[in-house]
Amino acid sequence: MPRPSDPRRQEFVAGMRDTFPLLLGALPFGLIYGAIAATSGLSMAAAIVMSALVFAGSSQFIAVGLVAAQTPVAIIVLTTLIVNLRHMLYSATLLPYLRDLPQKWRIPLAFWLTDETFAVTVHRFQKDDASAFKHWYQLGSSIAMYLNWQFWCFLGLVLGNRIPDAQSWGLDVAMPVTFIGMIIPFVKTIPVAVCVLTAGAASLLTLSLPYKLGIVVSAFAGITSGLLAQRLARTGRIRK
Structure with missing residues (x-):
């Protein structure tokens, strides 16, 4: 050392x-x-x-x-x-x-x-x-x-x-709260906000899926929506 x-x-x-x-x-x-x-x-x-x-x-x-x-x-x-x-x-x-x-x-x-x-x-x-x-x-x-x-x-x-x-x-509940606290400082653009909100909403809607498959669905939903929002931002359809 x-x-x-x-x-x-x-x-x-x-x-x-x-x-x-x-x-x-x-x-x-x-x-x-x-x-x-x-x-x-x-x-x-x-x-x-x-x-x-x-x-x-x-x-x-x-x-x-x-x-x-x-x-x-x-x-x-x-x-x-x-x-x-x-x-x-x-x-x-x-x-x-x-x-x-x-x-x-x-x-x-x-x-x-x-x-x-x-x-x-x-x-x-x-x-x-x-x-x-x-x-x-x-x-x-x-x-x-x-x-x-x-x-x-x-x-x-x-x-x-x-x-x-x-x-x-x-x-x-301590872990989700910790995650939320870590994520908030990085939500500085519309695409990131869309990704976070979509994943959060999807996790609530898929909570009852067996084998915790809602996590998989929510992850893909968040990533897909974020990428789509980023593409729209690049074309000027939404603000960054």
Whole structure:
């Protein structure tokens, strides 16, 4: 680890610090994931490995719910794949700032990339300063989120059956609220607003679909409407 006065260390610590307010959003979600995983048929080892290697809160939550419902494996894979497609957009946004880094940096940063880390990191990269170590900022944010998520998931697994009917507590509302809070600053154009509103409306309309297929439908609806709105904006039919 760099010396305290080293700019790399300063960026790393700043990334952890700026991510701190978002850590609490993972607390109830991680606990509930662990509690549900413990009663869904997954072994503790399998649940821990999923948390450590998948590291995708929404996908893990959906996956254990589908496992508990004895959903076909193909549906589980398809649903989690669609949910995680947003990370391709995150990566495309950050690529211009990371393209010159060696693979030993880009691979772990890609693995650790989460919604929260993207939200704080993209603002850091967009700041106009001469720092050559902004990737250390992303690393700090990533490590903070990773350790935080593993801790709460493990605690949920340990408590397991001691948390009766965890889903009925309503604590999982913390994650959607966190997502909304992260999305709002990026809604600066009409196409993005159309995408967000369409996906939100579609998710409500398709809530009753089996196997959580409403997530897949809503994702495609949001993307399609956003692309259409962007095309209309380019032709001047709507404002950007």
